[in-house]
Amino acid sequence: MERISVETLRTWLESGQAVTILDVRPTAAYAAWSIPGSQHLDAYEALKAGQPGGLDQLALPKDRPVVTVCEAGLVSQRAAALLAARGFTAYSLEGGMRAWSLAWNTAPVLPEPGSSRQPEAASTTPEPEQRQVIQIRRTGKGCLSYLISDGAAALVLDPALDPTVYQQQARQCGWQITAVLETHIHADHLSRARALAAACGADLYLPAQRRVSFPFKPIADGQQLTIGRLHLQALHTPGHTPESTCYLLPGPPGRPALLFSGDTLFPEGLGRPDLDADPDEARRRVALLYTSLQRLLSLPDDSLVLAGHSARPLPFDGQPALTTLATVRGWLAPLLASPATFSAQLLSNLPAPPAHYQEIIAANESGEWPTVPPEELEGGANRCAVTL
Known part of the structure; x- marks a missing residue:
């Protein structure tokens, strides 16, 4: 599992690079604000408890990287690690949505x-x-x-x-x-x-x-x-x-x-x-x-x-x-x-x-x-x- 900066993800999106953004925050938090085009899976509490939260069964395309997102960039690291173990090229967004608030x-x-x-x-x-x-x-x-x-x-x-x-x-x-x-x-x-x-x-x-x-x-x-x-x-x-x-x-x-x-x-x-x-x-x-x-x-x-x-x-x-x-x-x-x-x-x-x-x-x-x-x-x- 690796981390990706807000600026790198911003550049990917602006250039049209194919990427899957997976938001694992609670449903209410995702509904309040999110990254455009992201997918959502409410796995936050399960991941905090050391459980997969459905990521072990989640079907995602493997021809592009996956960037996992949470509020501060900590729980998303667990999500990225689980996806990496399944063979995905997975990154955790450094700083999470707090850092993403500065993206443009x-x-x-x-x-x-x-x-x-x-x-x-x-x-x-x-x-x-x-x-x-x-x-x-x-x-x-x-x-x-x-x-x-x-x-x-x-x-x-x-x-x-x-x-x-x-x-x-x-x-x-x-x-x-x-x-x-x-x-x-x-x-x-x-x-x-x-x-x-x-x-x-x-x-x-x-x-x-x-x-x-x-x-x-x-x-x-x-x-x-x-x-x-x-x-x-x-x-x-x-x-x-x-x-x-x-x-x-x-x-x-x-x-x-x-x-x-x-x-x-x-x-x-x-x-x-x-x-x-x-x-x-x-x-x-x-x-x-x-x-x-x-x-x-x-x-x-x-x-x-x-x-x-x-x-x-x-x-x-x-x-x-x-x-x-x-x-x-x-x-x-x-x-x-x-x-x-x-x-x-x-x-x-x-x-x-x-x-x-x-x-x-x-x-x-x-x-x-x-x-x-x-x-x-x-x-x-x-x-x-x-x-x-």
């Missing part, structure tokens, strides 16, 4: 997937509409960030991964990161915005607020942020947090606008209003969110909604997670029929809060990196959305 993949938003146009280096002629966008997905956590460029200068929105990931992606495209931007103060992951801006010598922008204790350039409602030849408009949309802000990137004639909606609006849900808030404050934020959503629904129906999170693990398929505002309107408009209806639906469907969210908020407000490894604070399913 990418998908182009513009140019569109399948288009012959690809992000071009700065030395070539950029596409006529200038906008080029890559969705960078922290698949294990559901965090979505964006690398936005005019073909030369670039901006990173809501970075949730090590700064080197964004620097590498920009370098491959021939882009220079000149700005780093956040939609709000995050509660489910440690912000990498300050570190990325420092590493690139870029400007750091946050929505105007007094929560953070480090220097930044404030963005006010209606303000335009210019990056090269691109102009993003800030739309203050309080509700999930008081400072939550969406950013609108207009399209040229005949092309849709891009709405970077942060944690305010998701394809199938809304940003929860209760984190770090007492009941009275949560109800006040619900009222603010009601007004914010009406503002967003006033935008054109063909606007593409690019949220800050996904409620499901994102596969290595190169397809961006997005929807149109028209699709969102179909399920959201009935909820906005009245403030009372909206409040009742939202507050009655709140999921359990993210683990360690108070420590994460405190770190993001101070700008100080915690002493514990990030995966210990950030692990687990994404719980910033209310699905309605």
